[in-house]
Amino acid sequence: MSTLRGARLLVLAAAGAVALTACGSDSQGSTTAQGSASAAPTSSAACATGDLKGAGSTFQKNIVAQWIKDFGASCSGANIDYQGVGSGAGIKQFGAKTVDFAGSDSVMKPDEQAAADKRCGAPAIHLPITAGGIALAYKLSSVKDLQLSPKTIAGIFQGTVKKWDDPAVKADNPGASLPSTAITAVHRSDSSGTTNVFSKFLTATAGADWKLGEGKELQWPASVQGAAKSDGVTQAVAGSEGAITYVETSFATSSGLGVAKVKNGAGEYAALTADSVSKALEGASVPDTGNDLKVKYDFANTTAGAYPITAISYEIVCSKGTDAAKLSLLKAFLTYAATTGQGAANGLGFAPLPQSIATKVTAAISALA
Numbered sequence: 001m002s003t004l005r006g007a008r009l010l011v012l013a014a015a016g017a018v019a020l021t022a023c024g025s026d027s028q029g030s031t032t033a034q035g036s037a038s039a040a041p042t043s044s045a046a047c048a049t050g051d052l053k054g055a056g057s058t059f060q061k062n063i064v065a066q067w068i069k070d071f072g073a074s075c076s077g078a079n080i081d082y083q084g085v086g087s088g089a090g091i092k093q094f095g096a097k098t099v100d101f102a103g104s105d106s107v108m109k110p111d112e113q114a115a116a117d118k119r120c121g122a123p124a125i126h127l128p129i130t131a132g133g134i135a136l137a138y139k140l141s142s143v144k145d146l147q148l149s150p151k152t153i154a155g156i157f158q159g160t161v162k163k164w165d166d167p168a169v170k171a172d173n174p175g176a177s178l179p180s181t182a183i184t185a186v187h188r189s190d191s192s193g194t195t196n197v198f199s200k201f202l203t204a205t206a207g208a209d210w211k212l213g214e215g216k217e218l219q220w221p222a223s224v225q226g227a228a229k230s231d232g233v234t235q236a237v238a239g240s241e242g243a244i245t246y247v248e249t250s251f252a253t254s255s256g257l258g259v260a261k262v263k264n265g266a267g268e269y270a271a272l273t274a275d276s277v278s279k280a281l282e283g284a285s286v287p288d289t290g291n292d293l294k295v296k297y298d299f300a301n302t303t304a305g306a307y308p309i310t311a312i313s314y315e316i317v318c319s320k321g322t323d324a325a326k327l328s329l330l331k332a333f334l335t336y337a338a339t340t341g342q343g344a345a346n347g348l349g350f351a352p353l354p355q356s357i358a359t360k361v362t363a364a365i366s367a368l369a
Helices: 061-074 087-095 110-120 150-157 167-172 193-205 229-238 249-254 274-280 324-338 340-344 355-366
Strands: 008-013 016-021 050-056 078-084 101-104 124-138 184-188 225-227 243-248 261-263 310-318
Touching (some): 050 087, 050 324, 061 324, 078 324, 087 101, 087 193, 087 310, 110 124, 110 310, 124 229, 124 324, 150 167, 150 193, 184 193, 193 243, 193 310, 225 229, 229 243, 229 249, 243 249, 324 340, 324 355
Parallel strands (some): 050 101, 184 225
Antiparallel strands (some): 101 310, 124 243, 124 310
């Protein structure tokens, strides 16, 4: 890759450091000669110079990569790193003051919040920054239109539904020709906000059929294989016929994997699209007061056409206490991401934030001090 003097932007992917210049890239963060996959910042976009580091969610990694280079195309002198290390690791780095913001697909646990507040000397807050669906990505050459209900998904990831022609899978796919291939379920082995969302979905929709609880890390049965980060679970499935995992949709589609339709609260098997994610978020809300914007929504909502395994991904920042040398750049970049940057969502497999939420996010960013 070429290096441009002056304005240089870096995105450190989960697999290693990948240098990105302000030239544009594909959805996985690789650099192309010129151009951009999303709209460039408007001429009125605020700019700032300096260095900024973020780490955390691999779910949001691809869209953050897009924002970084598009923002830099208009704002020279801004150097931004983002490491896709997983939500838990990113929150830990934020609490240890080694990064300026953390990406997470779930809100912080009490001990994480306490460490973040201590680091800031003030409350650390959650800013919703993007939304997307968690795909049930599978490799099954003879099945192109797989459908799965929450109860069946729970059985697959608990190791009780072991073959693709199991009666539970057949019941979800009437008339389909299902092979007797063994199922290899693959889970995130690192501390993962995606796991947290996935397990909350199953808790809400599978009820007593889901016995592993919820959280960033679970006690998985020995029959369920683990792999680290979104890249790792995607590669594990791509290399094994009959395998399945849960992962952000762009990882699934870029690897040529199948993506299952998932039964929603309306009784429909919904495909994962930007529109179906947006429908799932129609009833989402954030607090009416304050700037800690933890989103509430119902995994079991009955909205027609809604894709049920939908995630909101946050940036975690200090409400007060950010290094003065970094504050202007942090506010400028996050404002770009919450406004113009939302135009990149559809092309990368994400969904734009609902306007009602985006408006509160920009107000909260403006109030950072």
